[in-house]
Amino acid sequence: xxxxxxxxxxxxGIILALSLLLLLPKDSKAAVSYVPLSTNNTxxxxxxxxxxxxxxxxxxxxxxxxxxxxxQGLSVEDSYIEIYNYDLTxxxxxxxxxxxxxxxxxxxxxxxxxxxxTYALKIYGYGKNVGGYRVRASFKAANNNESSNNDTFATxxxxxxxxxxxxxxxxxxxxxxxxxxxxSRKTIRFIYTSYIRDSYFQIWDKDYIETxxxxxxxxxxxxxxxxxxxxxx
Numbered sequence: 673x674x675x676x677x678x679x680x681x682x683x684x685g686i687i688l689a690l691s692l693l694l695l696l697p698k699d700s701k702a703a704v705s706y707v708p709l710s711t712n713n714t715x716x717x718x719x720x721x722x723x724x725x726x727x728x729x730x731x732x733x734x735x736x737x738x739x740x741x742x743x744q745g746l747s748v749e750d751s752y753i754e755i756y757n758y759d760l761t762x763x764x765x766x767x768x769x770x771x772x773x774x775x776x777x778x779x780x781x782x783x784x785x786x787x788x789x790t791y792a793l794k795i796y797g798y799g800k801n802v803g804g805y806r807v808r809a810s811f812k813a814a815n816n817n818e819s820s821n822n823d824t825f826a827t828x829x830x831x832x833x834x835x836x837x838x839x840x841x842x843x844x845x846x847x848x849x850x851x852x853x854x855x856s857r858k859t860i861r862f863i864y865t866s867y868i869r870d871s872y873f874q875i876w877d878k879d880y881i882e883t884x885x886x887x888x889x890x891x892x893x894x895x896x897x898x899x900x901x902x903x904x905x
Contacts, residue, residue: 704760706730709793711739711811718807720748723800729793729807730758733786736840737813741782741793745772747803754794755782764791764843768798785814785842816840822849825880833860841868854905861902866891873899 709716709729718727733739743753750770756763765782772778795805818839822829828849831837839848854860864873866888875884884901891897 704728704792706792708732709807709809711809713808713810715744715806715808717804718795719804720751720795720797720802722802723797725802726794726796729795730790731793731809732790733811734788735813736787736816736842737785737811739784739786739791740810740812741784742808742810743767743769743780743782743795744806745769745778745780746805747772747774748797748801748805749773749803750798750801751803751805752794752796752798753780753782753807755784756792756794758790758792760792760794770798774804785840787842787844814838814840818848823847825849825876841871857904859902859904861900863898863900864888865896865898867893867896873901875901875903 706728707716707730709731711731711733716729720727731739731741741753741755745751749772750768751772752766752768754763754766764784767780767782769778769780793807795807797803816838818837819827819829821827823845824847828851829837831850831852837850841848852860862873862875868888868891870887870889871891873886873888874882876882884903886899886901888897888899
């Protein structure tokens with residue numbers, strides 16, 4: 673097995689009940705006026721004043737990590753909040769917040785794993801509903817140190833023996849590949865610690881043939897799961 677190379681592939685599953693396609697003209701971004709929203713966790717008040725009105729906010733993050741959006745419907749009794757990429761061509765989530773009022777506001781929170789970039793929030797009333805709301809954003813960096821392009825077999829990142837890499841899987845980067853080369857037959861141990869709700873650990877040989885697959889589920893930031901793979905290769 674001199675010079676054999678193995679491929680380690682990490683991926684994760686996202687439960688999607690419904691995927692919606694927003695059809696917009698090519699020049700739609702030019703017609704949208706964004707209000708910048710900081711990630712300092714400070715509430716910003718908004719108002720849907722007329723039927724059909726839509727408010728747009730932009731949020732910029734400089735690092736990979738978790739963007740948290742808190743939305744509070746107030747006097748707008750029935751409203752929607754949607755999160756997109758900046759060009760409004762990819763929808764990450766869409767939530768209806770209803771039965772809200774100033775005296776009994778309804779709250780909703782989205783936490784998204786995202787790459788560096790600028791993202792858009794879209795807020796509007798359902799039907800003829802109008803009124804006030806609040807929104808805020810906060811951010812937690814992932815502090816990952818994997819290579820920026822380890823998304824395919826061809827660009828797999830070299831993983832040395834006794835090396836630990838902190839990776840990050842996001843809405844737009846759901847696969848990480850690592851490459852291990854053994855000069856002689858060895859017993860090798862991979863230690864995979866997941867903070868993702870549902871992910872897969874896979875082993876592929878040099879011919880891109882899958883030789884092992886393990887589902888690691890029910891993990892979280894508060895309760896990570898560790899899986900150990902040991903084999904003579």
